[in-house]
Amino acid sequence: MLFSQWLHCLTGRMSAASHRRFAGRRGSSRRLSPATYFAGWSVAPKREIACGLGGSIERFEDRALLVTGTFAFSVAPSSAAESTTTRTVNVQLTSSAALGAGDTMSVEVNLGGGGTATGGGVDFTYANTTLTFTSADVTGAGTFTKSVDVTIAGDQRLEGDESVNLILANQTASNGGDTANIGSPSTRAVVITDDETGVINFLADAAAAESVDSTQNATLAITGIGTGTVGLDVALTVAATQTGGTATSGTDYAAYGSQTLTFSTGDGTTITSSNATLDVTSDQRLEGNETVNLSIGSLSSSLSGQVTLSDTTHTATITDDETGVINFLADAAAAESVDPTQGIRRSWR
Numbered sequence: 584m585l586f587s588q589w590l591h592c593l594t595g596r597m598s599a600a601s602h603r604r605f606a607g608r609r610g611s612s613r614r615l616s617p618a619t620y621f622a623g624w625s626v627a628p629k630r631e632i633a634c635g636l637g638g639s640i641e642r643f644e645d646r647a648l649l650v651t652g653t654f655a656f657s658v659a660p661s662s663a664a665e666s667t668t669t670r671t672v673n674v675q676l677t678s679s680a681a682l683g684a685g686d687t688m689s690v691e692v693n694l695g696g697g698g699t700a701t702g703g704g705v706d707f708t709y710a711n712t713t714l715t716f717t718s719a720d721v722t723g724a725g726t727f728t729k730s731v732d733v734t735i736a737g738d739q740r741l742e743g744d745e746s747v748n749l750i751l752a753n754q755t756a757s758n759g760g761d762t763a764n765i766g767s768p769s770t771r772a773v774v775i776t777d778d779e780t781g782v783i784n785f786l787a788d789a790a791a792a793e794s795v796d797s798t799q800n801a802t803l804a805i806t807g808i809g810t811g812t813v814g815l816d817v818a819l820t821v822a823a824t825q826t827g828g829t830a831t832s833g834t835d836y837a838a839y840g841s842q843t844l845t846f847s848t849g850d851g852t853t854i855t856s857s858n859a860t861l862d863v864t865s866d867q868r869l870e871g872n873e874t875v876n877l878s879i880g881s882l883s884s885s886l887s888g889q890v891t892l893s894d895t896t897h898t899a900t901i902t903d904d905e906t907g908v909i910n911f912l913a914d915a916a917a918a919e920s921v922d923p924t925q926g927i928r929r930s931w932r
């Protein structure tokens with residue numbers, strides 16, 4: 584071993600961190616003094632020198648360049664069906680050079696705000712994770728990938744697509760001469776695609792007595808492929824509109840116009856709407872049964888892609904509650920010269 588090499592090793596052992604810092608700066612045209620630097624180090628960008636003193640061996644890495652690393656999410660799509668067990672999200676580190684032996688760069692992959700899915704195992708499970716790239720991972724200039732997993736919880740809730748937002752934060756470089764950055768994209772939304780569906784039907788055609796107001800609701804039948812309690816997590820509405828019939832609006836019933844049928848959140852495979860009332864006018868007119876035709880449409884919800892309308896027309900019958908009895912008038916007598924008025928016609932004249 585040359586004296587200059589031994590001297591360098593000694594210097595490095597006394598202040599390894601300082602050496603590495605100076606060596607890194609050499610990439611920006613700052614050179615070490617001849618006493619602590621020998622010419623061969625300036626050639627190879629990464630090399631290890633062994634030196635011994637008193638039987639011990641230490642290694643010092645020659646690092647000709649600062650390493651700059653930039654973390655970002657990969658740009659691959661991040662949607663996953665609710666039935667998927669896990670969704671893997673990749674994080675890339677783009678490095679300008681290999682990390683020095685023993686050096687690391689790390690970044691936290693944390694839950695960000697604004698996601699619509701519920702954690703804690705309801706819609707998903709995720710724990711903030713630190714990804715650490717070592718010198719064994721980053722072996723040169725280039726892009727290197729590690730990943731985190733979001734565990735998705737399948738359910739039987741009709742709820743719409745939901746999102747989990749991940750963010751990159753708190754990047755670090757173990758070597759003070761290296762630089763870790765966060766680039767773009769630094770956020771990633773994982774969309775959990777809901778796999779429940781629903782079908783809305785009007786209730787069966789209904790008949791109600793003229794003296795009774797009647798509800799004209801619809802039902803939402805939910806089906807899915809998950810497990811657990813079935814139900815609706817997002818309220819939705821449809822419009823029910825009067826479209827005809829033999830009854831007279833404003834006379835036989837209060838103008839129905841267009842009413843909103845609301846399906847409120849709740850549990851159950853079938854959810855019944857509310858708020859639709861046919862306000863029947865009780866009169867004293869003998870008129871026979873009459874009808875009011877309704878139709879439903881205008882589904883208004885974020886669930887519009889999952890819910891379909893079926894049996895969209897409906898007839899409500901108003902059952903007349905007047906009755907009549909026809910009787911001959913009382914027996915009558917009339918002079919032969921006068922026509923009777925009781926509906927008895929002379930058959931002779």
Ligand SMILES: [Ca+2]
Pocket residue numbers: 665705706736737738740742
């Ligand atoms: Ca869910």
Ligand SMILES: [Ca+2]
Pocket residue numbers: 665738739740741742743777778779809
């Ligand atoms: Ca669901």
Ligand SMILES: [Ca+2]
Pocket residue numbers: 793834835864866868870
């Ligand atoms: Ca009437």
Ligand SMILES: [Ca+2]
Pocket residue numbers: 793866867868869870903904905
């Ligand atoms: Ca009547």
